[in-house]
Amino acid sequence: MEEEANKVVSERKKSCVNCGAELKYKPGTTQITCEYCGHEETIVQHQDGLQELDLIPYLDEMGSQSHSEEIMMLHCKNCGANQHIEENYKSLHCVYCTMPLIIEDAYKEDWILPGAVLPFQFDQKKSHQIFSKWVKGLWFAPNNLKKAALDPQKTKGLYLPYWTFDAQLYASYTGQRGDYYYVSVPYTTKVNGKTVQRTRQERRTRWTPTRGNVNGFVDDTLIKASHQRKNAIPQKISNWNLNALEAFNTSFLSGFVTEKYTIPLKDGHLSSTKEAEKIAITWAKRDIGGDTQRVNSVDMSLSEETFKHILLPVYISAYQYNGKKYNFFVNGQTGSISGNRPYSFWKIFFFVLFIIMIILVLVMLSK
Template identity: 80%
Template sequence: MREQKKAVSEQKKSCVNCGAELKYKPGTTNITCEYCGHQETIIQDKNGFKELELKPYLQEMGAQSHSEKIMMLHCKNCGANQHVEENYKSLHCVYCTMPLIIEDAYKEDWILPGALIPFQFDQKKSHQIFSKWVKGLWFAPNNLKKAALDPQYTKGLYLPYWTFDAQLYANYRGQRGDYYYVSVPYTTTVNGKTVRRTRQERRTRWTSVSGHIQGFVDDTLIKASRQQENPIPKKISNWNLKALESFNTSFLAGFVTEKYTIPLKEGHLASTKEAEQIATNWARRDIGGDRQRVHDLQMSLSDETFKHILLPVYISSYRYSGKKYNFFINGQTGKISGGRPYSFWKIFFTVLLIICIIIVIYLLLDS
């Protein structure tokens, strides 16, 4: 049974017409042949994706029921673990562009993704977004623009995340602050005379409160890979999780998939901290008034479930003067962010031009 699972996971689909490998076509539910145009529909689970019960996994029981082996390539330069759902040819790390040694590929267990957001546009469109962004950069080196115009530097990557759901219960103690105003006398000088006046000053009346809150915490999103050298910018890390689709390996065809390096237990601890912040916000809302203080919060979570999900991003890497820069595009929304180098000579000649213009204007005015 387990051997059958492995085969399904790593099976590559060939075109019935020409035998070429079928790849996922972004923005659709099809896999397509890049050579003859043949398409096949990705058959999705009618029951939708499942939330997995958290407790058995944390206790290292039952984990095998939703896990299987996947072929991985480890980048020895930056440490990223990557899987490519296509025949291996010439491969480079999607983060640092260093060559990956195909002979070093190995199989490793992973908790199967329960869902993913498929790429909504293709590499050509991402390439256009990158190019437009780079062209708009002031003082960018010319060879940076040339690199950005080369599609081979743009790769599609599925990022691993954990999501957690739970019923939240909490008791709190704190204080409610209500504003009130008092008249305060003061003196001022008007036309050389001392005048007594009053002004309104705001004060806060604090009263002790306590209460109970409860609610459902839905899809707390926790990053599942460390990305120590090249973290994904927060600016693009906003996905509409309502667009999640049931996981199907066909969606991965033609893209790189990063395996999680933050284990489930560590992800759960991070989600618990997020839940505590949510509970604190709920307590503040429950306290009401103009200001709130939460002194003590006793929280518990029940009916906890989780999913391993994959989210799409395009990455382009470029080295300039020995330093690597990464550019990122959200594969769902098209939002872009990244680092950039500056051209010393462009800045130098711009400053020099400005100085020359100032000198010319000064001479004209002085003549």
């Protein structure tokens, strides 16, 4: 294991055989390339595939160094993010809040090596095109918003840390099965000034006590592994396809920022256990059947638990409009975008005024 960790460290940076410049990952490919002379090399993938680690030894703090390494970290004092940035990265600014990072403040820290990475599928230029299209489709946006200034140096490709957990789940449950039936209920109503008695169908539920057992494999429960006090990654863009994960290779990280996990494995496991309980309840309801279900109690156990530390891609940037900064985020795999934006007061004002005028006209015509 120690030899493997040392091998990973030595592979972090690769130099171009032609000009000596650093080779960087080319999004959407399995190539690393030199941006100066165009030389390309293929990323050699491990034959073992994605590696799952046994959970219990790590939670017991045994063997936790067998799959770890030391990396240089920079801590943002403004927003708290911990980022690994290569020494030759052009712009030392925090990817979240854009505050300057001081290279002299860098420190070394151990981390559990990632077991998989989801490589970026497009480059920074494409992320700017997605931004431009997004801006043009915004409702109530100022007319000149499309002239918003994007600073390329503050658009960063960031690998976000996540934990994934696998386990065999077994649970026994007690609950109730609900089956719908309908009854005729009489009621009175007015028809042409006369009281008329009629009936309507109302739904009722017949509840039956039930109990049972469910079991199955819980695969890749995804748990966020870092805190963002400011500019948190929106849930809207967190829709990665984990089937496209690649076995971890440091070449995929070259040219990008990597955030270190700040949520410990132990806390991530607690969150995944809560997610497993939700899964157990869903399975129990499916097992109960009927039209509706109640789950009164669940006694769940997990076995054969494994985990991975994985890295997922997102572009983070900011744009200036009327002297104010707005942030946006682009999923580095799917291209989905989310961000904050300005609104045009006058567009909203005239739209509301237009709606009021329509309502007034309809009221006048109804008279």
